Amino acid sequence: MGKIKVGIEAKILSDASAGIGRYVTELCRNLSYDPELSLILYSPSAFNSEIVGKLDKVRFAAGSVKNPVGKQLWLEIVLPFLLKRDEIDIFWAPAHKMPCFVSSKIPKILTVHDLCWKIVPETMKKTTRLLDSYKMPGALRKADIITAPSKSTAEDIAKTFGISKNDINIISPASNLQNVETDDTIISKYGLARKKYILFVGTLEPRKNLERLLKAYSLLDDSLKNDYKLVIAGAYGWGGMKTADIVSQLNLTEYVIITGQLGDDMLASIYANSYFLALPSLYEGFGIPIVEAMSLGVPVLTSEVSSMPEVAGNSALLVDPLDEDSIYKGILELIENKVLYEKLAAGAVESASVFSWQKSADKLSHLIKKMINK
Incomplete structure (x- = not known):
């Protein structure tokens, strides 16, 4: 045959x-x-x-x-x-x-x-x-x-x-980024080499809940925002998600970096150097960025709904995606609670290896x- x-x-x-x-x-x-x-x-x-x-x-x-x-x-x-x-x-x-x-x-x-x-x-x-x-x-x-x-x-x-x-x-x-040769030019371009930063990866559209994430991030003290920039990586989708306008309205221009869509080599680099991934989506059938982040040892803040808890396993802090205060407290918790952060980071690669x-x-x-x- x-x-x-x-x-x-x-x-x-x-x-x-x-x-x-x-x-x-x-x-x-x-x-x-x-x-x-x-x-x-x-x-x-x-x-x-x-x-x-x-x-x-x-x-x-x-x-x-x-x-x-x-x-x-x-x-x-x-x-x-x-x-x-x-x-x-x-x-x-x-x-x-x-x-x-x-x-x-x-x-x-x-x-x-x-x-x-x-x-x-x-x-x-x-x-x-x-x-x-x-x-x-x-x-x-x-x-x-x-x-x-x-x-x-x-x-x-x-x-x-x-x-x-x-x-x-x-x-x-699953993720294949752990096997990708990284291109660190994206890190150099935005001066991120010696900075801790929070990362969002995904298409910029309403389901990704980016506006609530930005509003939650804006609640941080300026000193924390200065120490932990927010990097947004992804292609523009639909729905009038004018991210730069929202950033400007919230007075976040000096703290938020919008990279646009990245190739795998730059994406691997920007994941690997991030402090944690923030993906408080309203709904995900799976949520590939969660696994991509974890495969590179990066812990995750994500939503307590749909597939996200299942995918993240023991390497995520879960928040209510409809509540800006819950997202804000989650961000603050991962910044200030070093014991929790280290625990989530330690299990990240193992959690990703399931996929x-x-x-x-x-x-x-x-x-x-x-x-x-x-």
Whole structure:
């Protein structure tokens, strides 16, 4: 028997790699080393060249569609035709949605990363929310196998759609930053080499709760803000998150540094040199920055809701994301309580080691082979 042909809807890899894009990239990279599998990635538009460079053992099939409506039509109409033409054995939809016309003869795996549209709809762009709420129920019905990144997300899916938790497979993200050669130019650029600083990493959008984090940070005494700058790293998302304007309104300009999105080498450097990660999100299906920080020995301040306590394990201080005072007290606690800080830092690498891209790829590979060999 020849290799198992796995077709993967990879529209997300036409954009910059963040969140789900990183998940798809790293799982495909690890899956591609399995001698029994052959991966073909499909997208309505050209793939991000940086991502293509990381995936040298997979095939790419890209269209040249540029407008959003055209991309959706490509996924619904062209992709099912390509899957049939390429005689795909298994189809993996790694980003919530499943094309309606994929042949019923092709076994299907669906990954649902979160239920933002259901749990925190106010934090989503309206079109994305409507598309997810419309497409997800049908995708779940079509899927032969469902995966989620965390037990918390699996529970959300089970509760919302009446699916048994036992029928949802947990395939978690991980961090690869501990193996990345760091580029310290970002540290030099902002004069952070000899400073302690608090770090936020994530797309700048409402769900990340950045405005409350900034307001909580502003409550610190000026002397503490001077000693512990707040560094914000991440691409701008949607929702009018004009972070620089909020920083200015709160008189934080001299204490807050906004870097924009960083490559892995600079990201690894800025994590490794940080005092702790602050990620008080309103909701996360997993929260990759938590694992990235811990993998480099950095403790975490994060929210007591959704998947975040599960992912952080024993290396985080948990706060109420809706309460600025709770976030403020958490920041102060990690600055002033050195015993607690050292305890969280000491267990960080071990907490992160629970998660591995290779282990997750092996789980996914096992599911694929099990479906083929039924």
